[in-house]
Amino acid sequence: MARSIAQEFTKGLWDEIPPFRLVLGLCPVLAVTKTVENGWGMGLATTFVLVCSNVLVSLLRKAIPAKVRIACFIIIIATFVTVVELAMQAYAYPLFLKLGIFIPLIVVNCIVLGRAEAFASKNNLVRSTLDGLGIGVGFTLALSALGAVRELLGTGMLTFYETPIQIFGPSYQPFTIMVEAPGAYVGLGLMLCIMNMLGKK
Amino acid sequence: MREMIQMVVVLTILSCISGGLLASIKNGTKEQIEYQQLVFVKGPAIRAILEGSSNDPITDRFKLKDGDIERSFFSGAFDGKVNTVTFETFGKGYGGDIGVMVGVNLEDDKIVGVGVTTHSETPGIGALAKTNVAFSAQFKGMPLKDTFKVKTDGGQVDALSGATITSRGVGVALTEAVKIYESLKPQIADQLKTFSK
Numbered sequence: 001m002a003r004s005i006a007q008e009f010t011k012g013l014w015d016e017i018p019p020f021r022l023v024l025g026l027c028p029v030l031a032v033t034k035t036v037e038n039g040w041g042m043g044l045a046t047t048f049v050l051v052c053s054n055v056l057v058s059l060l061r062k063a064i065p066a067k068v069r070i071a072c073f074i075i076i077i078a079t080f081v082t083v084v085e086l087a088m089q090a091y092a093y094p095l096f097l098k099l100g101i102f103i104p105l106i107v108v109n110c111i112v113l114g115r116a117e118a119f120a121s122k123n124n125l126v127r128s129t130l131d132g133l134g135i136g137v138g139f140t141l142a143l144s145a146l147g148a149v150r151e152l153l154g155t156g157m158l159t160f161y162e163t164p165i166q167i168f169g170p171s172y173q174p175f176t177i178m179v180e181a182p183g184a185y186v187g188l189g190l191m192l193c194i195m196n197m198l199g200k201k
Numbered sequence: 202m203r204e205m206i207q208m209v210v211v212l213t214i215l216s217c218i219s220g221g222l223l224a225s226i227k228n229g230t231k232e233q234i235e236y237q238q239l240v241f242v243k244g245p246a247i248r249a250i251l252e253g254s255s256n257d258p259i260t261d262r263f264k265l266k267d268g269d270i271e272r273s274f275f276s277g278a279f280d281g282k283v284n285t286v287t288f289e290t291f292g293k294g295y296g297g298d299i300g301v302m303v304g305v306n307l308e309d310d311k312i313v314g315v316g317v318t319t320h321s322e323t324p325g326i327g328a329l330a331k332t333n334v335a336f337s338a339q340f341k342g343m344p345l346k347d348t349f350k351v352k353t354d355g356g357q358v359d360a361l362s363g364a365t366i367t368s369r370g371v372g373v374a375l376t377e378a379v380k381i382y383e384s385l386k387p388q389i390a391d392q393l394k395t396f397s398k
Contacts, residue, residue, distance in 0.1 A: 065208045072215055079219040083226055090230040093237035 012134025039147025043140025
């Protein structure tokens, strides 16, 4: 099934949106989506790594020997993850404190390795870049959406740029469970359910 | 055999490029990261102590050697004169070391402010040393000369209720600060002169 160039990008936004359709990369999805801000911070970091690693893997796909391709992909991915980690420490330290260990853990995020192995190593530069961008943006949207739902239900407010905005008013009794670990599963399950209902033919 | 060599070569080249790239980025961001860590970990305490200073204490920092240990000092300018310095000392608390930032005015050797930076005290009891304004405010204006003891030990410090050990730890840190300050005062004064233009 051949896709047009534009479809390589848009497939990541709905048809193959990572945590919901592919159900991949659940570790950051469940762990960091306590707030919208954490969600999109993590999403942007992953997008950067995805695009860069897809570009490089696609460019080097003829030079990398098949038997050591996974090792090569991991080196490439780990390099970009470290770049992100250092950049975040230098320019967005509060976000780095909140995301903590989950930034280095992007290395073992199966979405990134999965796109390198399943897509970028078999496709040309343009398609691989768009694929990385599409999947990355989809991942960011998914994390932000889940973060928004959890933060809204769990605390009654949404935080943007360190300023909390009260949405439900002071009389709202928060579902504290939504910002705890079980809330991540409940939130993800509900969103999967809604997406499947919408996508039903 | 050819395949083998290719594998080794490709992996080696990739690793070298990656290593080189990361080393240069690490070097390039080192200072910025150190600055950010100071701003967000120690910054709040420093800023609270040097409230109203006309300079950025974290930019105007300097290091001095105290025996084998290198200590960081942050200077504050008031009324056009750089006359205040803050530095961090440690004392043993209930759950580990308590980091205390002490601000001293060099002109009269009096404490301008005290703030806890890092600690692992019990939340709601010892941890109040960081957030309880009345506790840290009592040190303001005390001369940085004596030893600091809590009242139950016959000293002058009002302990936090239920957290005598934490309060003692802060006292120990301050007593330590007296030692550091007395031994380094001439050098600190020299450094501060370089900041006043």
